[in-house]
Amino acid sequence: MAAILTIDDSKSLRQAVVFTLERAGYEVVEAEDGRDGLAKAFERRFDLVLTDYNMPHMDGLAVVRALRARGDYIDVPILVLTTEASDEMRQKGRAAGASGWLVKPFDPERLVEVVRKVIN
Amino acid sequence: MTTDQLPDRAAGDPRPIVTPHATEQIAKASRELDRLHALLTEAITALITHFESLATLTEEQQTVSREAIAQAIDASVQAALAARQREVETGVQEHLNGALIALQFQDMSSQLINHVRERMTVLKAELTTPGQTTAVVHSDSPVRSDGAFGKASSGRRGGAVELF
Numbered sequence: 221m222a223a224i225l226t227i228d229d230s231k232s233l234r235q236a237v238v239f240t241l242e243r244a245g246y247e248v249v250e251a252e253d254g255r256d257g258l259a260k261a262f263e264r265r266f267d268l269v270l271t272d273y274n275m276p277h278m279d280g281l282a283v284v285r286a287l288r289a290r291g292d293y294i295d296v297p298i299l300v301l302t303t304e305a306s307d308e309m310r311q312k313g314r315a316a317g318a319s320g321w322l323v324k325p326f327d328p329e330r331l332v333e334v335v336r337k338v339i340n
Numbered sequence: 341m342t343t344d345q346l347p348d349r350a351a352g353d354p355r356p357i358v359t360p361h362a363t364e365q366i367a368k369a370s371r372e373l374d375r376l377h378a379l380l381t382e383a384i385t386a387l388i389t390h391f392e393s394l395a396t397l398t399e400e401q402q403t404v405s406r407e408a409i410a411q412a413i414d415a416s417v418q419a420a421l422a423a424r425q426r427e428v429e430t431g432v433q434e435h436l437n438g439a440l441i442a443l444q445f446q447d448m449s450s451q452l453i454n455h456v457r458e459r460m461t462v463l464k465a466e467l468t469t470p471g472q473t474t475a476v477v478h479s480d481s482p483v484r485s486d487g488a489f490g491k492a493s494s495g496r497r498g499g500a501v502e503l504f
Contacts, residue, residue: 231385232388232443232444232447239388239391239392239440240440274451303448305499310502314504320501320502320503321504323498323501324444325441325498326498327437327441327499328436329437334503337503338503
């Protein structure tokens with residue numbers, strides 16, 4: 221079973237992600253901000269990381285850069301799930317090393333499609 | 341404070357524009373925003389808990405229905421019931437997905453409330469010491485002006501997706 225780390229400071233958003241991805245057959249671990257996310261990502265290797273952008277302590281792009289700097293996360297898909305929809309932000313995400321940019325609110329079926337595609 | 345009592349900035353009058361009453365109103369509005377945030381958080385926690393239970397029970401109900409249909413002796417009745425069952429399951433799934441999108445409102449409304457809080461802090465500072473404010477306020481709303489929960493023109497609901 222593939223393991224996914226979801227990082228978001230909104231508990232309700234994390235619950236929606238967990239509900240969606242667990243029903244699609246994935247193991248999902250929650251982290252409540254960027255620092256918590258990095259700590260959990262360094263404890264074990266996940267098959268995919270799904271992170272918010274606007275978070276206290278450390279934003280999503282800092283999380284992407286920190287993970288990409290680690291050898292064991294060079295090839296792991298990292299998706300940014302955010303309310304930020306501008307082209308400028310998307311380009312920043314791409315430059316930081318994100319694998320994709322998803323604008324909130326997410327469509328559950330579309331999220332599962334995207335996760336299956338990038339994990340495979 | 342009446343208009344003729346307002347400080348004359350052009351003449352270098354440094355007195356703050358804000359009155360004690362205005363300061364009190366800003367403080368009350370800030371407290372009301374905090375309460376609104378707490379109410380939304382409380383509501384979404386209850387909504388998601390009930391939503392998850394409903395989704396689980398609906399799946400169980402669908403399993404029971406499928407098993408009951410499989411017991412039907414008449415093959416034509418069985419086929420008709422199975423077709424209707426599939427239609428119902430498709431409809432239920434569509435509504436569950438729609439509800440899951442709508443349940444994400446709390447995340448975006450929290451961000452909007454935080455933006456309003458920041459703007460009120462800046463407003464208070466500007467009224468007290470005009471031109472001295474250095475606080476950074478988000479320039480844009482995190483939520484689209486046309487709403488975030490309707491169907492997009494593509495027929496899909498939810499936000500855009502781009503893979504790099």
